[in-house]
Amino acid sequence: MEHTPVTRPATERTWQAEVVVVGARCAGAATAMLLADVGHDALVLDRAPFPSDTVSTHVIARTGMVQLNRWGLLDALHASGAPRVTDVEIDTGAEVVARTIRDKHGVDHLLAPRRIVLDGILQDAALRSGARIETGVGVEGVLRDGTGRVVGVYGHDASGPVRVLARYVVGADGLGSRIARAVGAPLTLERPTSGASLYAYLAGPWSAIEYHVGHGALSGVFPTHGGEACVWVCTSEDVARRHQRSVPRDAVLTSLLRLLAPRLADRVEGAAQTSPVRGMLRMPNHLRRASGPGWALVGDAGYHRDAITGYGISDAFRDAELLANALDAALRDPGEEAAALAAYSRERERMALPVLDLTCELGTFPAPERFVELQRQLAVVIDEQAGELAARPSRVQAAVA
Numbered sequence: 267m268e269h270t271p272v273t274r275p276a277t278e279r280t281w282q283a284e285v286v287v288v289g290a291r292c293a294g295a296a297t298a299m300l301l302a303d304v305g306h307d308a309l310v311l312d313r314a315p316f317p318s319d320t321v322s323t324h325v326i327a328r329t330g331m332v333q334l335n336r337w338g339l340l341d342a343l344h345a346s347g348a349p350r351v352t353d354v355e356i357d358t359g360a361e362v363v364a365r366t367i368r369d370k371h372g373v374d375h376l377l378a379p380r381r382i383v384l385d386g387i388l389q390d391a392a393l394r395s396g397a398r399i400e401t402g403v404g405v406e407g408v409l410r411d412g413t414g415r416v417v418g419v420y421g422h423d424a425s426g427p428v429r430v431l432a433r434y435v436v437g438a439d440g441l442g443s444r445i446a447r448a449v450g451a452p453l454t455l456e457r458p459t460s461g462a463s464l465y466a467y468l469a470g471p472w473s474a475i476e477y478h479v480g481h482g483a484l485s486g487v488f489p490t491h492g493g494e495a496c497v498w499v500c501t502s503e504d505v506a507r508r509h510q511r512s513v514p515r516d517a518v519l520t521s522l523l524r525l526l527a528p529r530l531a532d533r534v535e536g537a538a539q540t541s542p543v544r545g546m547l548r549m550p551n552h553l554r555r556a557s558g559p560g561w562a563l564v565g566d567a568g569y570h571r572d573a574i575t576g577y578g579i580s581d582a583f584r585d586a587e588l589l590a591n592a593l594d595a596a597l598r599d600p601g602e603e604a605a606a607l608a609a610y611s612r613e614r615e616r617m618a619l620p621v622l623d624l625t626c627e628l629g630t631f632p633a634p635e636r637f638v639e640l641q642r643q644l645a646v647v648i649d650e651q652a653g654e655l656a657a658r659p660s661r662v663q664a665a666v667a
């Protein structure tokens with residue numbers, strides 16, 4: 267665990283905030299937006315420039331859509347040109363099942379907006395609520411007081427060293443979280459690391475979300491801006507690595523589809539690939555301790571799962587709200603800190619675990635029949651969680667309460 271004294275070199279600039287959030291994407295921007303909504307001074311730091319993309323496919327499950335709806339952000343996403351998707355096709359190998367998204371919990375379509383768009387909309391919403399965002403700031407560690415309590419962060423931007431003093435530090439800095447390392451947040455649950463997820467953008471038109479279940483793979487299509495689709499494949503790390511070694515980098519996706527999802531490969535043949543192939547190998551499945559004195563983790567920084575269930579954005583949205591509520595209670599009454607942060611941790615785990623269990627089993631690529639059954643169970647869990655979130659007050663109602 268790092269013990270950095272609060273006193274730092276005199277050239278350092280010092281900023282102040284009630285809450286400093288490290289990471290300005292799904293988890294960080296949403297947390298800051300919700301804190302600012304209820305009157306807190308939230309400062310978000312990110313080393314990245316924005317707008318910028320990140321490595322991720324981007325279908326938003328019904329739970330995440332419920333959050334965007336409650337937060338009043340769906341109009342902005344529609345205006346961005348993200349197509350409303352109402353049709354889902356599942357190719358089980360034995361048959362193709364077509365479904366229409368049911369109108370439930372205030373959501374009658376799904377979206378798969380590109381991250382450069384989604385993250386920008388969240389950042390704009392956070393700014394409108396009164397949060398501040400500083401980009402180009404790489405955070406290097408946390409500051410502690412004499413009791414060991416975390417009281418801020420330090421890092422650098424282009425002008426030199428900077429430190430931020432805050433009542434709470436939120437690590438929303440993704441899988442490789444510097445904040446998690448600096449506070450020494452241990453893993454509280456770890457499951458075997460699973461597979462690989464690779465994707466690229468293909469020219470369309472594409473209208474339906476598609477899932478293609480194969481032996482040792484799940485592939486699919488997420489229609490997105492400009493008529494293009496994010497076409498992806500999840501498979502074992504071994505298969506992906508072997509393939510990466512044997513074909514040119516930009517041909518990896520189409521060539522894996524030919525091997526693992528021939529019907530989809532036929533469909534994409536001839537469609538122009540408009541991006542390089544990106545993705546991730548060895549995706550961890552774990553939870554970290556959610557909080558400690560003066561700090562908390564949210565999003566991938568505290569909970570990571572294989573991308574096969576396409577659920578990380580929805581997890582981040584749900585947990586951003588749980589955390590913002592907990593920090594709001596603790597900021598208003600420091601005596602509430604322990605109970606509020608314990609509730610955050612408990613609720614995060616209660617809602618994360620059922621999906622994590624299914625994700626881990628899906629990541630072993632069981633036989634297609636079992637795979638389809640697990641997908642059915644996943645849909646039930648997502649529906650239950652979407653209902654639970656939809657029953658909560660909207661952002662506007664919460665802000666005036």
Ligand SMILES: Cc1cc2nc3c(=O)[nH]c(=O)nc-3n(C[C@H](O)[C@H](O)[C@H](O)COP(=O)(O)OP(=O)(O)OC[C@H]3O[C@@H](n4cnc5c(N)ncnc54)[C@H](O)[C@@H]3O)c2cc1C
Pocket residue numbers: 288289290291292293294311312313314320321322323324325326327403404405406438439440441443444463464545546564565566567573575576577578579580582
């Ligand atoms: C291949 C792949 C496909 C996926 N597909 C889907 C999908 O279809 N649907 C879905 O819901 N989820 C999907 N996910 C998961 C989803 O991308 C993540 O769960 C989500 O991005 C988590 O958001 P986050 O805000 O926690 O972290 P991130 O999006 O990782 O953002 C972290 C931010 O922190 C900043 N940062 C990091 N370190 C520092 C530092 N030291 N100082 C300052 N800033 C820092 C980074 O610059 C970054 O902007 C996928 C993931 C992968 C890898």
